Amino acid sequence: xNKSLTRIARGATRREALVVGxxxxxxxxxxxxxxxxxxxxxxxxKPGAFGPFLKFAADGTVTVVSKHIEFGQGNHAGxxxxxxxxxxxxxxxxxxxxxxxxAKLYGNVNMGGxxxxxxxxxxxxxxxQLRTAGAAARAMFVSAAAAKWGVPAxxxxxxxxxxxxxxxxxxGFGELIEEAAKVAPPEKPVLKNPKAFTLIGTxxxxxxxxxxKSDGTARYTQDVxxxxxxxxxxxxxxxxxxxxxTFDAAAAKKVAGVVDVFEIETGVAVxxxxxxxxxxxxxxxxxxxxxxxxxxxxxxxxxxxxxDLASGKTAAPEKNGWKAFxxxxxxxxAAEGSNAVELAFDFPYLAHAAMEPMNCVAMVGKGPPxxxxxxxxxxxDQMNTxxxxxxxxxxxxxxxxxxxxxxxxxxxxxxDYVVECVRIAKKVGKGRPVKLVWTREDDTRAGYFRxxxxxxxxxxxxxxxxxxxxxxxxxxxxxxxxxxxxxPTAEIDFTAVEGSMGSPYLxxxxxxxxxxxxxxxxxxxxxxxSVGATHTAHVMEHTIDILARKAGKDPVEYRRALYQKxxxxxxxxxxxxxxxxxxxxTPAPAGWTRGVAVHECFGSVVAQVAEVKLENGSPKVxxxxxxxxxxxxxxxxxxxxxxxxxxxxxxxxxxxGEITLTNGKVDQGNFDTYRVLRxxxxxxxxxxxxxxxxxxxxxxxPGTPVIGPAVANALLAIDGQPRLSQPFVRA
Amino acid sequence: MAVTLDVNGKTLNVNSPPDTPLLxxxxxxxxxxxxxxxxxxxxxxxxTVLADGAPVxxxxxPISAIGPARITTIESLGGSHPLQQAWVKLxxxxxxxxxxxxxxxxxxxxxxxxxxxxxxxxxxxxxxxCRCGAYQRIRAAIKEAAxxxxxxxxxxxxxx
Numbered sequence: 001x002n003k004s005l006t007r008i009a010r011g012a013t014r015r016e017a018l019v020v021g022x023x024x025x026x027x028x029x030x031x032x033x034x035x036x037x038x039x040x041x042x043x044x045x046k047p048g049a050f051g052p053f054l055k056f057a058a059d060g061t062v063t064v065v066s067k068h069i070e071f072g073q074g075n076h077a078g079x080x081x082x083x084x085x086x087x088x089x090x091x092x093x094x095x096x097x098x099x100x101x102x103a104k105l106y107g108n109v110n111m112g113g114x115x116x117x118x119x120x121x122x123x124x125x126x127x128x129q130l131r132t133a134g135a136a137a138r139a140m141f142v143s144a145a146a147a148k149w150g151v152p153a154x155x156x157x158x159x160x161x162x163x164x165x166x167x168x169x170x171x172g173f174g175e176l177i178e179e180a181a182k183v184a185p186p187e188k189p190v191l192k193n194p195k196a197f198t199l200i201g202t203x204x205x206x207x208x209x210x211x212x213k214s215d216g217t218a219r220y221t222q223d224v225x226x227x228x229x230x231x232x233x234x235x236x237x238x239x240x241x242x243x244x245x246t247f248d249a250a251a252a253k254k255v256a257g258v259v260d261v262f263e264i265e266t267g268v269a270v271x272x273x274x275x276x277x278x279x280x281x282x283x284x285x286x287x288x289x290x291x292x293x294x295x296x297x298x299x300x301x302x303x304x305x306x307x308d309l310a311s312g313k314t315a316a317p318e319k320n321g322w323k324a325f326x327x328x329x330x331x332x333x334a335a336e337g338s339n340a341v342e343l344a345f346d347f348p349y350l351a352h353a354a355m356e357p358m359n360c361v362a363m364v365g366k367g368p369p370x371x372x373x374x375x376x377x378x379x380x381d382q383m384n385t386x387x388x389x390x391x392x393x394x395x396x397x398x399x400x401x402x403x404x405x406x407x408x409x410x411x412x413x414x415x416d417y418v419v420e421c422v423r424i425a426k427k428v429g430k431g432r433p434v435k436l437v438w439t440r441e442d443d444t445r446a447g448y449f450r451x452x453x454x455x456x457x458x459x460x461x462x463x464x465x466x467x468x469x470x471x472x473x474x475x476x477x478x479x480x481x482x483x484x485x486x487x488p489t490a491e492i493d494f495t496a497v498e499g500s501m502g503s504p505y506l507x508x509x510x511x512x513x514x515x516x517x518x519x520x521x522x523x524x525x526x527x528x529x530s531v532g533a534t535h536t537a538h539v540m541e542h543t544i545d546i547l548a549r550k551a552g553k554d555p556v557e558y559r560r561a562l563y564q565k566x567x568x569x570x571x572x573x574x575x576x577x578x579x580x581x582x583x584x585x586t587p588a589p590a591g592w593t594r595g596v597a598v599h600e601c602f603g604s605v606v607a608q609v610a611e612v613k614l615e616n617g618s619p620k621v622x623x624x625x626x627x628x629x630x631x632x633x634x635x636x637x638x639x640x641x642x643x644x645x646x647x648x649x650x651x652x653x654x655x656x657g658e659i660t661l662t663n664g665k666v667d668q669g670n671f672d673t674y675r676v677l678r679x680x681x682x683x684x685x686x687x688x689x690x691x692x693x694x695x696x697x698x699x700x701x702p703g704t705p706v707i708g709p710a711v712a713n714a715l716l717a718i719d720g721q722p723r724l725s726q727p728f729v730r731a
Numbered sequence: 732m733a734v735t736l737d738v739n740g741k742t743l744n745v746n747s748p749p750d751t752p753l754l755x756x757x758x759x760x761x762x763x764x765x766x767x768x769x770x771x772x773x774x775x776x777x778x779t780v781l782a783d784g785a786p787v788x789x790x791x792x793p794i795s796a797i798g799p800a801r802i803t804t805i806e807s808l809g810g811s812h813p814l815q816q817a818w819v820k821l822x823x824x825x826x827x828x829x830x831x832x833x834x835x836x837x838x839x840x841x842x843x844x845x846x847x848x849x850x851x852x853x854x855x856x857x858x859x860x861c862r863c864g865a866y867q868r869i870r871a872a873i874k875e876a877a878x879x880x881x882x883x884x885x886x887x888x889x890x891x
Binding site for chain 1: 747750752753758759760762763764765766767768769770771772774775777779790804805806808809810817818819821822823824825826827828829830831834852853856857858860861862864865866867868869870
């Protein structure tokens with residue numbers, strides 16, 4: 001790999017860095033200020049006496065302030081545990097609170113200081129930060145206790161929330177707040193030796209929100225009710241890139257409860273006193289659309305264009321042509337050689353389909369602008385809001401609530417639905433709260449899909465059946481192209497190639513010629529849980545099984561040999577663990593067939609062995625044995641939960657997920673046409689964690705991309721038929 | 732024309748038009764926001780409530796069609812129903828948005844089938860989508876609750 005490619009490869013784990021660039025590009029740069037300074041200018045948010053992350057109450061409660069949104073990942077449990085461990089707090093008295101928006105205090109270390117949650121980075125980027133915060137506060141309480149009791153600080157202990165001295169003196173955090181707050185925080189707090197951890201890595205680290213999420217009191221954007229609040233829905237154009245031509249609001253305005261109807265940049269807004277009135281108003285609305293600039297191609301037509309590009313039938317355009325993402329040896333030889341395995345893979349557009357459709361509450365025109373919603377990337381949302389209302393980004397207050405899932409959808413460069421809400425609230429004015437509600441159909445048809453993607457792979461093998469040359473072509477829309485103009489751009493959009501780029505299989509192959517092309521299409525695309533791995537994992541892992549079969553080798557043995565060649569020790573470890581726990585060398589239960597797959601993303605490596613059978617021609621997935629190396633395991637039960645949930649999310653896409661467009665119109669609208677995994681179709685996932693003392697890495701996304709190829713590989717073993725496209729089941 | 736509803740044991744006159752789905756009356760007019768909107772077409776189950784003990788999708792039920800049926804929402808369970816305890820014990824929720832609907836479907840299941848087998852669980856729960864994929868824990872929690880000694884008054888309240 002040449003120097004620039006190495007640089008790109010390093011960047012692949014850091015797509016977040018570009019988010020920062022994109023964020024800044026849309027802003028007014030204040031010369032001489034650091035990034036977080038610029039992004040928090042105008043903010044009224046201040047840290048407390050114990051810093052931005054910890055609060056103490058007289059009743060002994062310790063509140064850990066989470067800079068990351070909780071939309072299912074369980075990160076609030078893990079983040080709280082990290083601070084509580086160093087603090088030696090009583091876990092039963094630890095609470096979690098969502099941080100307000102302020103990049104300076106709550107920036108994501110992996111995103112260059114932008115406040116945001118993504119790339120499975122919450123735990124990883126907070127690891128040292130929250131340990132330090134906990135250790136610093138602990139030292140402040142110890143100093144305060146020592147001074148009050150007249151004993152050396154070195155003799156004061158803290159255990160399970162109790163500060164004590166051998167003389168018998170003891171106190172809880174709640175009793176020493178005033179004194180401790182006056183102590184200067186240590187410059188370099190001493191962190192625990194991980195061997196002394198008593199909370200981290202244990203099953204005591206459990207969710208703090210399960211009660212509220214089981215009794216209906218957990219508050220989501222959809223649940224916000226404020227005095228005088230209006231509810232808005234928007235009639236959107238049927239094709240991407242279309243605009244309002246004319247509209248007739250007469251009938252809509254006659255609907256009882258409808259307050260106003262007006263045009264905004266993205267359609268026609270209907271503002272009403274209730275959700276039902278707004279929806280009825282929209283039904284009564286008549287809109288004609290200007291589609292002169294709309295995308296009118298269908299997905300089948302686009303896919304054919306992608307295939308023709310990959311096969312060379314269509315020449316690449318001069319601008320925005322093919323770009324190498326891996327190149328090794330005499331690339332020309334990758335196109336030569338007989339008896340090659342040639343495979344072409346297709347992956348459809350996918351909607352995220354979070355249970356809570358996109359929504360937002362905004363107040364504009366009186367006092368500080370304020371947003372209340374599940375903000376995944378507060379800094380971007382502040383920037384995009386500030387641009388609409390001509391204010392400083394930091395002045396935009398955001399109260400972040402729980403969100404009913406995201407899977408990547410709530411973080412995009414345009415803050416699409418947020419800006420839509422802000423525009424409506426601006427028009428309503430006077431600081432009156434406006435809640436923008438999207439219906440399921442609005443949500444499904446709004447785009448920001450996982451991009452339609454085509455791969456063409458050609459592999460020749462050596463005498464032992466291992467890859468000798470590997471030619472790889474990927475055709476997909478660029479996600480990073482959605483970044484605002486002026487943002488720094490990488491040579492290669494690594495979100496399109498991650499997982500193929502950096503694959504141990506390519507490392508183990510002497511000659512590699514791998515290239516990407518990213519055609520311009522007017523369909524908005526976005527990261528979708530595990531991003532590039534949603535397609536690259538399937539392509540790499542299914543290709544490997546096809547090669548193993550051709551070589552007459554066991555798929556696990558074949559992988560082991562390649563990992564050894566590539567020095568991929570973590571891959572080897574998870575593969576061995578999953579194979580052992582699944583009983584790979586013993587026969588599968590009667591009627592079931594096993595398939596294996598391994599993939600690394602967001603710093604973690606996951607191996608799965610899935611037991612699969614065909615029922616009436618459709619795949620049924622039973623037991624799924626999962627092994628993960630995610631560095632230090634903070635919250636084992638939540639790691640298991642993410643493997644269970646991530647597997648379901650990936651399986652849903654692999655079996656059923658597909659957004660199609662006909663002449664530019666999205667064909668699906670609701671769950672009756674966009675089929676998702678249901679309870680009876682869910683596998684039973686067992687999770688095994690590889691012991692590790694490395695810093696923690698991601699768990700939210702790495703569980704998603706492996707199941708598709710694991711099932712494809714089991715199906716290959718059942719009927720010998722490669723699965724070269726997802727979804728496997730079509731109506 | 733006000734419609735009269737029996738919600739969680741209270742008789743209420745509501746002002747929403749008669750064609751309004753129960754879901755929006757619960758949420759927008761009565762402030763019972765535990766019941767969620769997920770699809771609006773009875774496909775996802777997030778809006779599940781009980782009508783005379785049977786699970787119904789409130790997004791597709793106009794209030795004019797309810798009559799004297801007793802409506803029960805998540806708020807009536809009180810937070811310590813055996814199913815809620817099992818949900819907390821096993822940390823079932825992830826994003827949590829679908830869980831009110833999941834639990835109400837499970838309440839109806841256990842009221843009619845106190846010890847459900849896998850087929851019965853599938854029959855009762857397949858209409859409730861969870862995009863986080865907490866299905867495995869949902870099934871486990873239903874079995875956990877079924878095995879727990881149920882405080883009679885809680886079940887009675889849910890049946891009311």
